[in-house]
Amino acid sequence: MGTVDYAVEMRDITKRFPGVIANDRVNLAVRKGSIHALLGENGAGKSTLMNVLTGLLRPDSGEIRVRGAKAALRSPAVAIALGIGMVHQHFRLVQTFTVAENITLGMPRPRFRLDMAPIEQEVARFSAEYSLAVNPRAKIWQLSVGEQQRVEIIKMLYRGVDVLIMDEPTAVLTPQEVRELFETLRRMTADGKTIIFITHKLDEVMEISDRVTVLRAGRNVFSCDTRDTNPRELASKMVGREIGRAPQRPSVAIGGPVLELHELAALGDRGITVLNGIDLDVRAGEIHGIAGVAGNGQRELAEVITGLRRAASGRVCICGKDMTNSAPRSIIEAGVSHIPEDRLGMGLAPNLDITLNAIMKRYRSGEMSRGPVMDEARARGWTGDLVERFSVKTPNLRTAVRLLSGGNSQRLLLARETSCVHKLAVAVHPTRGLDIGATEAVRSILLKERESGVGTLLISEDLEELIALCDRISVIYEGRIMGTVGRDQLDLEEIGMMMAGMATAAKGDERSEASV
Amino acid sequence: MNALKLVFEKREAVSPAYKFISPLLAIVMSLVLGAIFLLASGFSPLKVYYYMWWGAFSDWYGISETLVTSIPIMLCALGVALAAKMLLWNVGAEGQFHMGACAAAWVALSMPGAPAWQVLPLMVLAGMAAGALWALLPAVPRAYLGVNEIITTLLLNYVAIYWVEYLVHGPWRDPVSLNFPLSAPFSDAARLPFLFGTRIHWGLVFALAAAALIWFVLGRTKWGYEVTVIGENPRAARYAGMNIERNIVLSMCIAGALAGLGGMAEISAIAGRMTRQLSPGYGYSAIIVAWLGKLNPWAVALVSVLFGGLLVGGYSAQVIGVTAASVNMLQGLMLFCVLATEALGRYRVRIVREVARAGKEVGVDG
Ligand SMILES: Nc1ncnc2c1ncn2[C@@H]1O[C@H](COP(=O)(O)OP(=O)(O)OP(=O)(O)O)[C@@H](O)[C@H]1O
Numbered sequence: 005m006g007t008v009d010y011a012v013e014m015r016d017i018t019k020r021f022p023g024v025i026a027n028d029r030v031n032l033a034v035r036k037g038s039i040h041a042l043l044g045e046n047g048a049g050k051s052t053l054m055n056v057l058t059g060l061l062r063p064d065s066g067e068i069r070v071r072g073a074k075a076a077l078r079s080p081a082v083a084i085a086l087g088i089g090m091v092h093q094h095f096r097l098v099q100t101f102t103v104a105e106n107i108t109l110g111m112p113r114p115r116f117r118l119d120m121a122p123i124e125q126e127v128a129r130f131s132a133e134y135s136l137a138v139n140p141r142a143k144i145w146q147l148s149v150g151e152q153q154r155v156e157i158i159k160m161l162y163r164g165v166d167v168l169i170m171d172e173p174t175a176v177l178t179p180q181e182v183r184e185l186f187e188t189l190r191r192m193t194a195d196g197k198t199i200i201f202i203t204h205k206l207d208e209v210m211e212i213s214d215r216v217t218v219l220r221a222g223r224n225v226f227s228c229d230t231r232d233t234n235p236r237e238l239a240s241k242m243v244g245r246e247i248g249r250a251p252q253r254p255s256v257a258i259g260g261p262v263l264e265l266h267e268l269a270a271l272g273d274r275g276i277t278v279l280n281g282i283d284l285d286v287r288a289g290e291i292h293g294i295a296g297v298a299g300n301g302q303r304e305l306a307e308v309i310t311g312l313r314r315a316a317s318g319r320v321c322i323c324g325k326d327m328t329n330s331a332p333r334s335i336i337e338a339g340v341s342h343i344p345e346d347r348l349g350m351g352l353a354p355n356l357d358i359t360l361n362a363i364m365k366r367y368r369s370g371e372m373s374r375g376p377v378m379d380e381a382r383a384r385g386w387t388g389d390l391v392e393r394f395s396v397k398t399p400n401l402r403t404a405v406r407l408l409s410g411g412n413s414q415r416l417l418l419a420r421e422t423s424c425v426h427k428l429a430v431a432v433h434p435t436r437g438l439d440i441g442a443t444e445a446v447r448s449i450l451l452k453e454r455e456s457g458v459g460t461l462l463i464s465e466d467l468e469e470l471i472a473l474c475d476r477i478s479v480i481y482e483g484r485i486m487g488t489v490g491r492d493q494l495d496l497e498e499i500g501m502m503m504a505g506m507a508t509a510a511k512g513d514e515r516s517e518a519s520v
Numbered sequence: 521m522n523a524l525k526l527v528f529e530k531r532e533a534v535s536p537a538y539k540f541i542s543p544l545l546a547i548v549m550s551l552v553l554g555a556i557f558l559l560a561s562g563f564s565p566l567k568v569y570y571y572m573w574w575g576a577f578s579d580w581y582g583i584s585e586t587l588v589t590s591i592p593i594m595l596c597a598l599g600v601a602l603a604a605k606m607l608l609w610n611v612g613a614e615g616q617f618h619m620g621a622c623a624a625a626w627v628a629l630s631m632p633g634a635p636a637w638q639v640l641p642l643m644v645l646a647g648m649a650a651g652a653l654w655a656l657l658p659a660v661p662r663a664y665l666g667v668n669e670i671i672t673t674l675l676l677n678y679v680a681i682y683w684v685e686y687l688v689h690g691p692w693r694d695p696v697s698l699n700f701p702l703s704a705p706f707s708d709a710a711r712l713p714f715l716f717g718t719r720i721h722w723g724l725v726f727a728l729a730a731a732a733l734i735w736f737v738l739g740r741t742k743w744g745y746e747v748t749v750i751g752e753n754p755r756a757a758r759y760a761g762m763n764i765e766r767n768i769v770l771s772m773c774i775a776g777a778l779a780g781l782g783g784m785a786e787i788s789a790i791a792g793r794m795t796r797q798l799s800p801g802y803g804y805s806a807i808i809v810a811w812l813g814k815l816n817p818w819a820v821a822l823v824s825v826l827f828g829g830l831l832v833g834g835y836s837a838q839v840i841g842v843t844a845a846s847v848n849m850l851q852g853l854m855l856f857c858v859l860a861t862e863a864l865g866r867y868r869v870r871i872v873r874e875v876a877r878a879g880k881e882v883g884v885d886g
């Protein structure tokens with residue numbers, strides 16, 4: 005039919021939700037055997053378009069062709085049967101099952117044999133073929149995020165998918181894991197498979213994709229071969245305006261310590277020591293960054309400070325007061341706000357509406373209630389104000405948070421956490437998964453906090469971000485602080501070495517391998 | 521080889537209209553399934569249903585008996601629903617009901633000469649306290665150690681029921697009861713008054729007040745907000761500084777107190793003495809009622825009346841030889857159908873022709 009070289013064509017796809025048009029006559033044509041990047045700001049409609057392609061959502065109008073033939077994608081099962089599968093932004097694995105069990109879970113024909121050996125062999129074969137190292141007998145909870153992603157990919161390969169959609173796959177990966185993922189993707193296309201790759205990161209688009217399509221506010225704005233474009237052009241297409249300069253970083257008087265950690269130790273979920281002898285302080289008006297490769301105790305550090313995890317030994321002092329192992333509520337009341345890593349799992353209640361989520365830390369204060377009775381009108385009024393100030397895009401205040409795009413739910417979370425009176429902010433990967441505009445917005449919020457005298461502990465894997473924002477950077481490795489450097493003596497190479505676990509007693513001696 | 525195949529497709533959203541009609545659909549479905557069973561056991565379903573309807577709703581007497589029966593169910597079900605809002609399965613309403621009745625009986629029997637204004641409030645307090653205590657026993661290990669409450673609440677039911685057996689066979693048996701397992705009758709002062717010259721008693725007022733209170737507390741208060749958040753995402757609730765352990769204990773205790781109040785009202789107004797046959801399983805029916813009512817207190821109150829009708833109708837159907845077990849079966853069918861209609865709301869069922877071995881051809885435009 006002349007269009008045989010397209011694996012997938014979407015024509016004039018329109019999808020409306022109450023109050024928004026998520027996709028407005030969007031076109032997307034993906035060549036067979038290519039990597040096609042889908043680019044766009046938060047809420048541009050990327051996930052929606054891909055949910056239409058995988059049968060999770062039904063378009064209001066438009067046509068989909070798979071390998072040239074018109075297709076009605078009524079459900080994910082139909083999409084899989086046509087060879088289209090997706091690895092979602094949030095993984096869908098059963099934590100207590102093994103890798104092999106997860107891979108067969110939900111397969112159309114029930115298996116009565118409990119013999120996992122052939123499946124494990126198959127998994128091993130995919131692992132070898134596409135360099136997806138993972139132990140088929142491991143339980144999901146034992147795996148790092150990167151390994152869980154590999155399980156999701158193998159799951160799709162096992163189902164015979166040859167068009168694989170990856171929704172922001174790199175947002176949760178370490179730089180090393182990103183390189184490994186790219187290697188896998190290249191091997192897959194070499195094998196004739198087709199990949200649609202959603203991301204906000206322009207350098208990734210330039211590195212991995214053959215062609216790129218940009219969406220803005222639900223519409224196509226740009227499409228071309230990657231070699232014919234450049235990051236600057238893509239950025240301006242995506243944002244539709246000049247990108248703001250990096251936020252100013254005026255000097256601020258540094259005050260007394262708002263957070264002091266002494267010899268802090270804690271156990272992880274699996275009962276192993278994950279934090280060991282941490283000594284650290286954060287001062288008022290300072291952003292203290294914690295650099296490190298994911299999984300070196302960052303999440304646990306944030307949880308111990310905010311009272312969500314017990315300290316095994318050592319002390320946590322907040323504004324000079326010993327608050328070790330205090331209840332989360334006392335710590336909130338002592339003036340600590342927390343932007344957690346797992347936004348939808350911990351920071352928000354996805355099924356509840358925006359208002360109910362926004363007031364989560366405020367409902368106790370007298371301003372939204374009369375005695376024990378809530379004042380709904382005031383709660384909505386206050387939330388409306390908040391949503392406007394932080395430009396959270398939502399049809400209305402009764403929209404469930406689960407329906408917001410990834411970036412908008414993060415804005416809501418940040419709005420809530422920075423709008424209450426606080427002295428210390430603990431922010432974990434606050435810009436992960438955010439587009440350029442939203443990232444800039446979040447960074448300027450953090451800088452404004454700093455100017456108003458808040459002390460911030462900023463946990464991030466993004467060195468560029470840490471360097472742009474922090475007054476001091478400490479490096480965490482296997483639950484220990486390897487060293488701390490001030491803004492004026494920043495040495496990228498030294499930080500890289502510490503992130504890889506090398507002590508840096510003296511600067512300037514020979515260091516060759518392992519620097520990141 | 522073409523084969524027909526049922527396919528379940530997830531819907532994007534459950535339509536609001538369906539949410540409303542699904543309980544009705546469940547009831548209709550269970551009546552149809554029940555009819556098949558009745559036919560198989562040699563009864564005319566129409567005749568049986570007619571007798572049931574006639575017994576429960578045809579005249580003022582039937583209606584009043586239906587309401588009387590619905591009172592203990594309503595109180596128990598409101599408690600079950602409240603706990604379920606926090607993702608707690610309180611299967612122990614039956615036991616809490618019995619312990620409430622027991623404590624109320626103890627007050628009544630130990631104050632034989634006291635006036636009503638003294639003895640009745642004390643009976644209410646004792647009943648609620650005993651029910652709450654019976655719920656506290658499983659609530660504390662659940663809250664602080666994560667011990668599964670489904671099992672503990674269920675097992676405590678048997679403890680409570682055997683405790684009642686022991687009392688009526690032993691220490692509390694009325695010497696003049698000719699060896700029947702009954703306590704001495706309560707004094708008139710210890711009897712909860714009837715309303716409108718029927719057997720409907722003050723328990724109905726308690727139950728409706730409880731429904732109103734729960735509706736208000738859940739929807740309008742800070743505590744209700746906490747319950748909502750904990751029920752939706754316990755991790756977020758903990759992160760926001762809510763005290764989950766205390767709220768688990770609190771909501772279980774309130775649930776127990778409501779069931780205990782049900783026991784008090786039943787024994788004081790209807791039985792008038794301690795007996796072994798206080799409840800034909802009100803506390804278990806309450807679980808079905810709570811889910812049929814989608815945990816909404818007003819809907820729960822309404823469904824309780826339907827269930828009261830089912831039990832009363834069941835008694836009159838026994839006139840034509842239908843066994844009591846058949847009525848229990850109808851209750852069970854209802855729970856089954858509730859779960860089935862929930863699932864139907866979330867999925868669309870289609871029949872497709874499967875083209876053998878060619879998975880890739882499925883779904884070509886239709
Ligand atoms: N099920 C839904 N109901 C209502 N609105 C929705 C639903 N899903 C998405 N939306 C809205 O559609 C728009 C597009 O959302 P989508 O998730 O596709 O964005 P995205 O490009 O993936 O953004 P992000 O990069 O933040 O993940 C948003 O405004 C979002 O709020």
Ligand SMILES: [Mg+2]
Nearest residue numbers: 050051409410
């Ligand atoms: Mg998205």
